Amino acid sequence: MILWLNGALLPAEAARIDPADRGLTLGDGVFETIRVQGGQAMHLARHLARLRAGAAVLGIPTGWSDMALGQAIAAVTKAAGLVDAAARLTLTRGPAPRGVLPPSEPHPTVLITAGALPPPAPPACAVIAASTRRNQDSPLSRIKSLNYLDNIIARREAAARGADDAILLDTRGHVAEATVASLFVVLDETILTPPLADGAMPGITRARLLAAGLAQERTLLPEDLSRARAGFLTNSLGLRALARIENRVFDPDHPALSDVWRWWETDLPPRP
């Protein structure tokens, strides 16, 4: 695999990640997963704005221009022999001596990789995670940081319970999101998604659905999920219908979902 590391395009085997990189030692960084379609990084400006906003919360400088990063994503995708791809851009604070306080002059690491887009998945069976909660009182709930263990714990719980994904609650019991996706449910004929204040990550597809007027933010409780008619998950790679959450069976062909599916398709660039 060819990747892009701090300005160089090189084979993964030749890429040197410093064992003292704070991304490795402390999860000190942020990342983006970006859909590349027809060679084009979709909504790149939004992704890079979110990356920079997250880095600003952590005080990590972002030395590369949007243009340079866009070109790097295109180069990595092309080197992988892909036209459609899932690209990942990781920014860490870079190597540093022992200690939690960041160095005053960090040398951040920027790493870009690309792989095949995951194939469309059938409607998902989800459980409500009992193993952990989102922390709505941490700024980390609102940035896409490398601290992904709560979601990993919930995803492992889902697998152990025979489900495809898990819905995380915040510490107050409000519904937040799924492990790698924003959650939407159809309730009272409206498509609803939890507000950021309830521990939902500010997903880019989520923001676009809200801006398109197709969905609204509202605090959701587990009992709301158990009376919803339908639901779906979104992230930057795509949409996925929900077949059920816990014992509540959803309608994967609900008309509200058709509108959203049509909206998603019209956003994609025309096939060559």
Added chain:
Amino acid sequence: MILWLNGALLPAEAARIDPADRGLTLGDGVFETIRVQGGQAMHLARHLARLRAGAAVLGIPTGWSDMALGQAIAAVTKAAGLVDAAARLTLTRGPAPRGVLPPSEPHPTVLITAGALPPPAPPACAVIAASTRRNQDSPLSRIKSLNYLDNIIARREAAARGADDAILLDTRGHVAEATVASLFVVLDETILTPPLADGAMPGITRARLLAAGLAQERTLLPEDLSRARAGFLTNSLGLRALARIENRVFDPDHPALSDVWRWWETDLPPRP
């Protein structure tokens, strides 16, 4: 620097961390910081038990015996030309393809480094972090994981406010711990520390102080800190008196602290 990586002792420049290591991409791992004194890793069995307990929560296999890891710490310390040292043992889930769900057969990464012990520090001025909270409802609050960003955010806040450290509260407003240390305060002539249920990491020095009968667990609120007479921080590298928390000035020479300091000294192996 010489480090130990998956069984090999080698220069840091020659160590290869895979760019797909989940420790780097998702903070998927645990670590220990261990005091080495007179060439001896202090309380090694406790550290390795905690590491293994944390790895079990995450489902990361730990393939190395306590003896092998102890020998590795000794070898790294010796290669650094040190007799007293701060050793760090990092265990990640290892490299994996994209995705949050862990691979069914992981190949974990074990990395050991050693550096000089930090010099004794003067009494610390601490603030109460306003920037983030500990998540008492996540199992991560009770394991020493690579997801360290909340503590980094709080430590940066402390530095920005001219303080040495920050005290983190949990999402309910209970006092939890400092950014790299357990917190103890002298209140009503008793030495108190927050219970694990309030988001305190199960520190090894903390557990030993409790077992020695020198301190007790009790839920603490910020107002308790503002009427405490004295306080101190502990981690595996040592103790540090508190000079103040916010506006409350502490007595760094309080007799209760002398008892604790004496207890710490008697635990260390005799100087050669």
